[in-house]
Amino acid sequence: MAVFYYAPIEQTMGIVQKIFYFHVASAWTGFSAFGVVFVCSILFLWKKKEIFDSIAYCSAEIGVLFTSLVLLTGPMWAKPIWNTYWIWDPRLTTTLILWLIYIGYLLLRNMISSAEKAARISAVYGIIGFVDVPIVYLSIRLWRTLHPEHVMIMGGENSGLDPRMFQVLMLSLTAFTLLFLTLLLIRVDNEKLTKSIDHIKKNL
Amino acid sequence: MNNILFLVLAYMLIWIVLFGYVWNLLKKQKNLAREVELLKSEVKESR
Numbered sequence: 001m002a003v004f005y006y007a008p009i010e011q012t013m014g015i016v017q018k019i020f021y022f023h024v025a026s027a028w029t030g031f032s033a034f035g036v037v038f039v040c041s042i043l044f045l046w047k048k049k050e051i052f053d054s055i056a057y058c059s060a061e062i063g064v065l066f067t068s069l070v071l072l073t074g075p076m077w078a079k080p081i082w083n084t085y086w087i088w089d090p091r092l093t094t095t096l097i098l099w100l101i102y103i104g105y106l107l108l109r110n111m112i113s114s115a116e117k118a119a120r121i122s123a124v125y126g127i128i129g130f131v132d133v134p135i136v137y138l139s140i141r142l143w144r145t146l147h148p149e150h151v152m153i154m155g156g157e158n159s160g161l162d163p164r165m166f167q168v169l170m171l172s173l174t175a176f177t178l179l180f181l182t183l184l185l186i187r188v189d190n191e192k193l194t195k196s197i198d199h200i201k202k203n204l
Numbered sequence: 205m206n207n208i209l210f211l212v213l214a215y216m217l218i219w220i221v222l223f224g225y226v227w228n229l230l231k232k233q234k235n236l237a238r239e240v241e242l243l244k245s246e247v248k249e250s251r
Contacts, residue, residue: 016207019214026218065225069218076214080207179222186229193236200243204250 007168019077021168025176026069031133033063033180034102041126044119053119056126058187060105062180067099090143094136101129
């Protein structure tokens with residue numbers, strides 16, 4: 001509601017710029033989810049507790065979901081502005097690579113039959129895979145790109161972002177973060193239950 | 205295509221993907237609950 005009724009329409013791009021509020025929030029959530037994978041993978045290798053592996057796995061799945069949203073909404077925004085759905089721009093390419101890395105993570109887990117081995121290998125993969133997240137973030141500074149610059153520095157006067165746009169963006173980021181946490185809690189609960197059922201079945 | 209159509213399409217995609225995932229999650233939850241009930245009855249029978 002705030003996106004359509006409170007945030008003003010951007011002068012150059014027009015109404016299509018409103019994709020920004022979900023596109024950026026999805027990217028933020030995807031990066032956060034992969035951050036959780038990174039932290040929980042380290043904790044799993046260090047503490048050897050199964051719960052960290054479950055959180056990492058579930059967070060990777062949700063991260064892929066939100067990165068898919070970034071890759072789907074990006075072209076919808078790009079077509080009317082750049083006149084093309086996709087270009088091999090550094091930001092777009094590194095985001096696609098990030099998505100493929102975590103698709104690989106999910107496939108790898110399902111391909112290894114031993115649960116213990118799968119947890120260990122995917123923890124290492126989850127740590128290495130996270131390297132792409134700062135590369136995606138910094139890609140617009142490191143290389144020439146068509147993708148918009150980071151226009152917002154805490155919504156200050158020189159941020160290039162209208163204060164109402166900044167407020168709506170913050171609201172959107174908060175809503176997406178809460179959605180991520182809720183999905184993660186439900187998904188981890190599911191995973192724990194699945195493991196318990198498998199354990200009971202083996203002992204029956 | 206009109207700009208507003210891209211906006212509608214983008215928002216539709218977001219809701220479809222999110223609802224699809226939540227739907228899938230709920231379905232998984234339901235299947236797990238069913239399996240728990242099945243296991244409970246199996247344990248009861250074996251006693």
